[in-house]
Amino acid sequence: MKIAVDAMGGDFAPQEIVKGIELARDRYEDIEFYLFGTESKVKPLVKNWERMTLVATTEVIEMGDEPVKAMRRKKDSSLVRAANAVKSGEADALFSAGNTGALLSSAIFIVGRIKGVDRPALATALPSFDGPNDQFVFMDLGANAENKPVHLYQYGILGSFYATHVLGFDNPRVRLLNNGAEEDKGDETHKVAHQLMKSTAAFNFLGNIESRELLEGTADVVVADGFSGNAALKATEGTALMLLKQMKKAILNSGLKGKIGGALLKPAFKEIQKKLDYNEAGGAIILGVKAPVVKTHGSAKASAVANTMGQIRIMIEHNLIPDIQDYVSKHHDDLQSVKADLQNESESK
Amino acid sequence: MKIAVDAMGGDFAPQEIVKGIELARDRYEDIEFYLFGTESKVKPLVKNWERMTLVATTEVIEMGDEPVKAMRRKKDSSLVRAANAVKSGEADALFSAGNTGALLSSAIFIVGRIKGVDRPALATALPSFDGPNDQFVFMDLGANAENKPVHLYQYGILGSFYATHVLGFDNPRVRLLNNGAEEDKGDETHKVAHQLMKSTAAFNFLGNIESRELLEGTADVVVADGFSGNAALKATEGTALMLLKQMKKAILNSGLKGKIGGALLKPAFKEIQKKLDYNEAGGAIILGVKAPVVKTHGSAKASAVANTMGQIRIMIEHNLIPDIQDYVSKHHDDLQSVKADLQNESESK
Numbered sequence: 001m002k003i004a005v006d007a008m009g010g011d012f013a014p015q016e017i018v019k020g021i022e023l024a025r026d027r028y029e030d031i032e033f034y035l036f037g038t039e040s041k042v043k044p045l046v047k048n049w050e051r052m053t054l055v056a057t058t059e060v061i062e063m064g065d066e067p068v069k070a071m072r073r074k075k076d077s078s079l080v081r082a083a084n085a086v087k088s089g090e091a092d093a094l095f096s097a098g099n100t101g102a103l104l105s106s107a108i109f110i111v112g113r114i115k116g117v118d119r120p121a122l123a124t125a126l127p128s129f130d131g132p133n134d135q136f137v138f139m140d141l142g143a144n145a146e147n148k149p150v151h152l153y154q155y156g157i158l159g160s161f162y163a164t165h166v167l168g169f170d171n172p173r174v175r176l177l178n179n180g181a182e183e184d185k186g187d188e189t190h191k192v193a194h195q196l197m198k199s200t201a202a203f204n205f206l207g208n209i210e211s212r213e214l215l216e217g218t219a220d221v222v223v224a225d226g227f228s229g230n231a232a233l234k235a236t237e238g239t240a241l242m243l244l245k246q247m248k249k250a251i252l253n254s255g256l257k258g259k260i261g262g263a264l265l266k267p268a269f270k271e272i273q274k275k276l277d278y279n280e281a282g283g284a285i286i287l288g289v290k291a292p293v294v295k296t297h298g299s300a301k302a303s304a305v306a307n308t309m310g311q312i313r314i315m316i317e318h319n320l321i322p323d324i325q326d327y328v329s330k331h332h333d334d335l336q337s338v339k340a341d342l343q344n345e346s347e348s349k
Numbered sequence: 350m351k352i353a354v355d356a357m358g359g360d361f362a363p364q365e366i367v368k369g370i371e372l373a374r375d376r377y378e379d380i381e382f383y384l385f386g387t388e389s390k391v392k393p394l395v396k397n398w399e400r401m402t403l404v405a406t407t408e409v410i411e412m413g414d415e416p417v418k419a420m421r422r423k424k425d426s427s428l429v430r431a432a433n434a435v436k437s438g439e440a441d442a443l444f445s446a447g448n449t450g451a452l453l454s455s456a457i458f459i460v461g462r463i464k465g466v467d468r469p470a471l472a473t474a475l476p477s478f479d480g481p482n483d484q485f486v487f488m489d490l491g492a493n494a495e496n497k498p499v500h501l502y503q504y505g506i507l508g509s510f511y512a513t514h515v516l517g518f519d520n521p522r523v524r525l526l527n528n529g530a531e532e533d534k535g536d537e538t539h540k541v542a543h544q545l546m547k548s549t550a551a552f553n554f555l556g557n558i559e560s561r562e563l564l565e566g567t568a569d570v571v572v573a574d575g576f577s578g579n580a581a582l583k584a585t586e587g588t589a590l591m592l593l594k595q596m597k598k599a600i601l602n603s604g605l606k607g608k609i610g611g612a613l614l615k616p617a618f619k620e621i622q623k624k625l626d627y628n629e630a631g632g633a634i635i636l637g638v639k640a641p642v643v644k645t646h647g648s649a650k651a652s653a654v655a656n657t658m659g660q661i662r663i664m665i666e667h668n669l670i671p672d673i674q675d676y677v678s679k680h681h682d683d684l685q686s687v688k689a690d691l692q693n694e695s696e697s698k
Contacts, residue, residue: 129591142528145536179491179579187494187576211580212587227536228580230528231560231573235584238561242478243592243621250617257613264610268599272592 001030001316003309004082004091007037008060009098011298014038017097018045020305025051027306028313034091036078057081063298067101071109079103083110086291093292093312095283097300104143107286107293114321116328119144119151120288121226122295123162126236127275131217134275137163137172138214139287141233144226150339152176152193152223153200157331158287158324159221160203165318166311172220175209177228183207189225196338197223202331211235240276283308291321350379350665352658353431353440356386357409358447360647363387366446367394369654374400376655377662383440385427406430412647416450420458428452432459435640442641442661444632446649453492456635456642463670465677468493468500469637470575471644472508474516475585476624480566483624486512486521487563487571488636491579498541499688501525501572502549506680507636507673508570509552514667515660521569524558526577532556538574545687546572551680560584589625632657640670 005021007014014037021033025048032051035042039056046052059077061070071080079098083106085091094111096103100122108120123139137159140147156174163172176194178186183194185208197205209219211232224232247269251262283296283304292315296308315321354370356363363386370382374397381400384391388405395401408426410419420429428447432455434440443460445452449471457469472488486508489496505523512521525543527535532543534557546554558568560581573581596618600611632645632653641664645657664670 129595145528145534145539177580179494179576185494190494190576210583212583212590214584214587215591216587224580227528227539228577231526231577231581232584234559234561235563235581236588238563238565239585239588240592241561242564243589246478246621246624247596247618250621251614254614254617258617261610261613261617264606265600265603265614268603268607268610269596272595272599275595276592 001093001313002032002034002091003093003095003312004034004036004085006079006082006094006096006098006103007035007042008057008078009096009103009298010296010300011097012301013097014042014045016300016302017305018042019302020300021052021309022047023302023306024309028309031309031313034082034085036082036085038078055081055085061099061102063099065099065102067099067105070099070102071105079106080110083107086111086293092316093294095294095296095308095312097283097296097298097305100295103293103295104286107289111289111291111293114288114290114325114328116332117154117158117288119147119154120286121151121155121158122284123159123287124233124284125167126233127215128217129215129275133167133169133217133220135167136214136217136219137167137221138224138229138233139222140224140226140229141284142226142230143286146227147189147225149189149192149196150342152189152225153196153338154288155223156197156200156203156205156221157327159223161320161324161327162285162287163220165320165323166314167220169220171204173206173218174203174221174223175206175219177211177222177224177232178208179210181208181210192342193223196342202334244273244276283311285311285315287324290325292316350442350662351381351383351440352442352444352661353383353385353434355428355431355443355445355447355452356384356391357406357427358445358452358647359645359649360412360446361650362446363391363394365649365651366654367391368651369649370401370658371396372651372655373658377658380658380662383431383434385431385434387427404430404434410448410451412448414448414451416448416454419448419451420454428455429459432456432642435460435642441665442643444643444645444657444661446632446645446647446654449644452642452644453635456638460638460640460642463637463639463674463677465681466503466507466637468496468503469635470500470504470507471633472511472636473582473633475582476564477566478564478624482516482518482566482569484516485563485566485569485571486516487573487578487582489573489575489578490582490633491575492635493575495576496538496574497691498538498545499691501538501542501574502545502687503637504572505546505549505552505554505570506676508572510669510673510676511634511636512569514669514672515663516569518569520553522555522567523552523570523572524555524568526560526571526573526581527557528559530557530559541691542572545691551683593622593625632660634660634664636673639674641665
């Protein structure tokens with residue numbers, strides 16, 4: 001399998017990207033890598049060219065660039081060229097640690113949507129602290145600022161597929177992020193989405209979930225509209241980081257007793273921090289496009305990059321995208337009839 | 350001043366409510382309390398009737414009751430009767446630890462909206478761990494499942510007033526919860542709200558905030574639409590609770606070393622937990638109605654109830670509601686012109 005790597009995206013690019021890719025190359029013997037990047041910067045970093053090909057590019061999309069514009073104008077950027085390699089079939093998957101919006105645009109407009117999926121979504125795995133599985137799929141995390149009920153319904157299908165084929169969950173429990181447990185909760189979008197999801201046989205829908213329960217392990221897939229999914233994800237991250245910071249501060253400020261206590265508890269806390277550090281477990285995937293397109297945090301170091309390659313490898317090996325395409329095309333008529341029903345209903349109002 | 354108390358609302362009602370009110374009565378000499386509740390249950394609990402009046406009611410709105418229906422049908426419930434006492438001017442403020450939806454409905458339909466405020470909002474103070482102030486106002490937390498830009502604009506006014514007059518902040522920094530820092534981020538609602546807030550002189554608007562920063566102290570008032578505000582609040586609460594639970598579990602499971610470490614760090618962690626436990630600091634207030642209407646968590650114990658009375662006392666003493674009414678009525682024409690502009694703009698599209 002072949003992975004197209006945007007070697008120039010990310011806070012520590014290209015150093016940590018190249019280092020991570022070399023780690024992954026040594027770990028996974030069946031992956032070939034195409035490194036897209038500025039020759040003078042990337043070439044000197046590579047120690048061993050086994051299963052590595054440099055594709056020289058002349059432009060770089062920066063973190064602050066306006067995503068769609070940058071994708072359209074910087075045609076010789078490492079990201080756009082890498083996306084084109086996936087489009088043409090030279091590579092099987094796309095990876096970047098750079099500008100999320102530009103990666104999303106490249107995924108949707110260059111790699112292309114799967115026919116039948118209206119709005120691709122950004123998904124990641126977050127830790128579950130209780131429950132039968134140790135993580136869950138959370139989507140959409142902000143690929144869309146607005147969603148319609150049918151998008152949320154489609155996320156149920158996409159998320160369920162990902163949880164089954166990549167995380168190995170059996171009949172994953174899908175829930176809808178809403179502002180209450182009862183089925184009549186939420187705005188019109190969430191009420192209608194709930195009804196669509198409730199009456200489907202396409203996945204195992206167990207009703208609404210409130211964001212208070214996100215980490216409790218009561219769902220394997222949590223479907224959210226992009227706006228509130230983004231808000232809940234960032235609130236979770238922010239709170240976890242702030243709490244860990246405050247704990248450290250409290251330990252440092254509580255004198256010798258605190259410092260001894262902190263030293264004694266270090267291994268226990270490391271464990272929690274590791275579980276929270278989902279960056280280590282891999283990146284966020286854009287679901288609904290014609291190939292695995294994966295993003296890690298801009299601040300990802302080499303080990304996170306290498307782990308993400310492992311995640312992409314599972315997606316390719318387990319045939320995730322062709323399976324999703326098959327499923328969506330088989331159920332294409334159902335999906336269209338769901339959309340037509342919704343259309344009629346809203347017109348008759 | 351007089352406070353109407355729903356003595357029957359809450360998981361530990363009426364015991365903890367009555368106990369909390371007696372604490373508050375002893376603490377604040379200028380408050381009189383009307384306890385609305387079932388005579389046979391409330392009467393035996395009161396130890397001292399000084400500045401306490403029992404108003405016997407025969408019905409109770411339960412946690413599971415459908416809010417609007419319950420408010421309409423249970424006319425002799427402790428909550429509805431207490432709300433009516435505020436409406437008629439017999440009491441200055443309303444307190445309940447019961448069904449939030451029913452309290453919201455009672456606030457809006459019985460106590461009544463302030464003229465010029467389209468949608469009252471649920472607001473609370475959350476801790477700020479950095480920055481100049483130790484807490485911030487967060488609203489709307491779910492009074493509304495959908496909001497228009499003009500509602501968010503009005504929340505800026507209401508929140509700014511609350512932060513100034515109740516929390517004592519000088520020229521509070523107002524921010525809009527959005528999915529990115531730049532002003533063109535978000536859905537149409539948030540884009541338009543940003544423009545309204547940016548061009549107002551009614552409060553000190555400093556732009557968007559992402560929920561990752563909520564606890565960092567970079568805002569004194571965070572305005573959100575009810576749906577994503579609810580999602581961000583509950584994600585914050587859920588993450589904090591889960592992390593503290595995991596810390597405790599890690600300490601218990603890490604043998605003698607961990608237990609000693611845990612004991613040594615107990616005071617330091619207590620401090621953080623106290624800061625997080627915003628229940629102790631008071632309840633959530635419904636802003637935009639004609640009197641202070643305040644809710645504490647259903648699980649509130651006596652001390653939280655008593656602290657909430659202190660919070661209500663400050664609102665009455667500082668003339669919060671009349672000041673808001675004055676301000677909104679003075680700026681009523683501006684508000685109407687903002688609404689008319691929006692209307693015209695959306696029609697011309």
